[in-house]
Amino acid sequence: MAFDASASIPVTRDSALIEGLRRLLPAEQVPLALRLWEEEYSARPGTLRAYADRLVRDYALSQPLRDVHRLLVQHLFLPQTTARPAPPPPVVVPAAELPPLTRAFVELLEELFARFAQSDADAAGMTRHDLADRVLASSLERPQRDALIAWLEQSGPAPVHDYPPKLLRALVHLSYVGVCNALGPLPADRLLAAAIRYAEYHTEGVRQLL
Amino acid sequence: MSSRRPPRFVLALLLCGLSPGAFAADPELRAAIDTAWLVLTGALVFFMQAGFALVESGMARTKNAVNVLMKNYTDCCFGALAFWVLGYGLMFGANPSGWIGTDHFLLWGAAHMDYSLLFFQCMFAATAATIVSGAMAERTHYWAYILASTLTTALIYPVFGSWAWGSLYGGSGWLKQLGFTDFAGSTVVHSVGGWCALAGIMVLGPRLGRFGQHGEVRPIPGHNMTSVALGGFILWLGWFGFNGGSTAMADVSVGRIVLNTHFGAAAGAVGVLLTQALLGRPILLSATVNGSLAGLVSITAGCATMEPGHAALTGLVAGTLMLAGEALLLRLRLDDVVGAVSVHGLCGAWGTLAAGLFVAGQDFDLQRVLVQAIGIGAAFLWTFPVAWIMFKAIDTLIGLRAGGIAEQRGLDYSEHYESAYPEFEAEALHEEIR
Incomplete structure (x- = not known):
């Protein structure tokens, strides 16, 4: 499915x-x-x-x-x-194949960045790039790393690998910092809270990323 | 039965009202009344801690409310002990050099009045320390703050206090000898607290995202304006004890002192409202409360010596000055969550100057104004560098600033693992508290 x-x-x-x-x-x-x-x-x-x-x-x-x-x-x-057929959604993730925490991570960040881009698309893109840099500097295995970077850079599908929770938490935090710096702390709090609500509705384990 | 008898000081107060002659003739009665007055006003000053806690937590975000309350609740606990061990002796002990008190540390087996004074002064010391907590809210490690607060109460505050108010047991502070007037502590308590706060926020840096890349200021409104307003009222009430009790005796001058205090606070708020209206800005509750606090801080130095009209003028100017100070701090990209530097530091300095300008029957004595300016400068030159070094040292040794992840989650979670608003857990930016 x-x-x-x-x-x-x-x-x-x-x-x-x-x-x-x-x-x-x-x-x-x-x-x-x-x-x-x-x-x-x-x-x-x-x-x-x-x-x-x-x-x-x-x-x-x-x-x-x-x-x-x-x-x-x-x-x-x-x-x-x-009416023309609907375009494919930005990301179609084979949910059953995703490890639970990775799925929660993907859900959370997809929503966060979708909302972030609504306010400041450039800053959202820059932040995704910063996240990719952070992953590049990590000690992940090459396939894991490349898949995550490609997804963050919006040039590949959602990654299907398992990732260390510590890294995923750090990436969520970096995203929050990016929103904070671009929009301010109050919008950042609201945006992250909304993304958490959305992700928790669709998946489990989101709180482990916070 | 003796246990049913009214307390001695109540009888004394009654006697005082009925028979002033008896009151004057009996030194023991006089001492009892003075003690009752000090204890009562000291309790009012203690209640100011509740006011600070409400104002500061209300001006912070929900995720940091417990942390702000904890800091306010516990800095007066550590502060009381530190002031007893070290601060009281440094501030009020025999001061032959004029620079520092040398005895009455760890007060033990002392006279009753000494204990009363220690109790009253403990509350003042706690006030000076707690001013810092609001400025540094939402990004400071709890234990680092407590250490800084304790050192402020034990060392920074009493050393300057000994210059201006020392000593009770022989000798006199050098500022006091010059004729420096600071009746209840616009400078001794409030500016010292304000300049410590300034050093703290400079070492700490602003909250995450507070200022944009191009210098824009991102507002971070507080989460509970009801709490801010209630805190403002409590502080206002407590200030009657703060200034009224500084006579250290039940005295007829108290009437003018508390009236001036009231006028100062009212005029401070009016000053803010008029300034905002003239500038076409929104009439903010948070600024109005800060305006009345600015008025209270500024009238603290001269409340015993000014005419009420001058008290109102002092408060009015303080309200406007407070707004200007906050704007200046923002321009300098200094993030003071509650406006403590402006309210306490700047308006404390103004109030001390005003206490030199407006003295009933002897207004505008330039010599006195000069002495006041020396006192204001000395407070800054002592407090700010020492506090800056203290905060830097704490930052290096144990870390002053909570990490970015703590700012995301909120210090309630990262420092205390306790939420002020557990019903809104769905809004929390952290793992569930179990």
Whole structure:
């Protein structure tokens, strides 16, 4: 079974929404906006306008709320045949193959960096790079190390190896420091707390990484 | 039955009210009343520790609340013992040189009044020490802080105190001989605490992410403004004992002293509010509470010698000065969690100067102002370098700063393994406390 964060969204609605979001946002922000819909709005009826309002605010859209809302509505009611298939989610991890702590780590950091990038994509990228440097300096076996670095650099899938908890904890902490330095301590606390909540919902053992 | 009789000092107070003549004629009665006054006001000063604890913990984040409370609770414990062993003798012992007290260490088998004075002065010493804790909150190792706090109470505070207030047992401090006036300790207690705090935050560095790469200041608001407000009220109340008790005797001058204290605090808060309004800034509760504390600190030196109008003016200026001091510290990238350096250090210095400027019937005596300035400078020149060396030494020997991971998890977890808000465990940035 593959672990897929967007699996709970019906594919047709997913496609239609993505189609609308593509007209509003740069391509790299579409998955994040979709994740926002999934987490905070999709489960409640009648929230499309609130979601549109959130998009206008969070992404500083130049279009007025009315137009954004109308665009999303239009795309949600497109005939299914005209909606392009949803793009693959950023990371598709074969959950059953991941050691529990590695899975918790991947879940936590994916969420943390997704939220971090929403506020400051450059700083998020730099922090991932710093983490990769830290892994490079570690004494891990080559395959373990390369897999983790590739994932951190966003050029490979989530690693499937077991890693020392101490290293994973250090990487989580470095991520926190990165958010602190880029956004400040209060957003960092909030962001990490939200990422912990998300990761704990999907997996176990997250607290061992803190 | 003797056990049903009212305490002797209550009778004495009643007698005092009914018959001033009897009060003056009986030295034993007089001593009993003075003792009652000292004990009562000393207890009020002790209650200020609760005020500091509430203000400081409220201004910190939830994850550091226990740590701040622990520091406030225990620095007065270690401080009391250290002051008894060493501090009281250094500060009030016979002082033939004018530079340091030489006896009355480990007070034992002394006269009743000596014990009363030791009790009262213990509370003052604890106040000077606890000022530091708020400034250095959220990133200091607990034991390193306790060591620094104990050394402050045992050494840094009493040495300067001996210059300004020594001695009770013969000889006189050199500042006192010059005519330096600091009635209840704007400089002796508060500036000394403030300058120690300044040294502490300089050695410690700012909290993680407090300042951005381009100098931007990231606000880290406190977690409980109710606690800050309650702490402010408690400190205000306790200050009536702090200043009123500094007469060391039940005296008619106390009325003016506590009135000036009250006006100073009120005007300090008003000064902050007016300044913020004039600058078009939000009216913050935390700043308003700090404004009243700035007013209290500043009026402490001259509360016995000023007219109430001047007390209000002193507090008003202190409120504005406090805001300016906080802005200056931020510009220098110094992270003072509660504004202790500005409130206690800077406003203590201002209050001491004001005590020279405004003396009922003898205002603006430049000679007196000069002496006050010497005292202010001496306090800084003694306290800041010695405290800086102390913090540096502690940092080198046992580590002053808690690690980055401790800042992430919060010191409640990393230093005490105890959470102030266990119901919100889901928000915690650390492993579950078992």
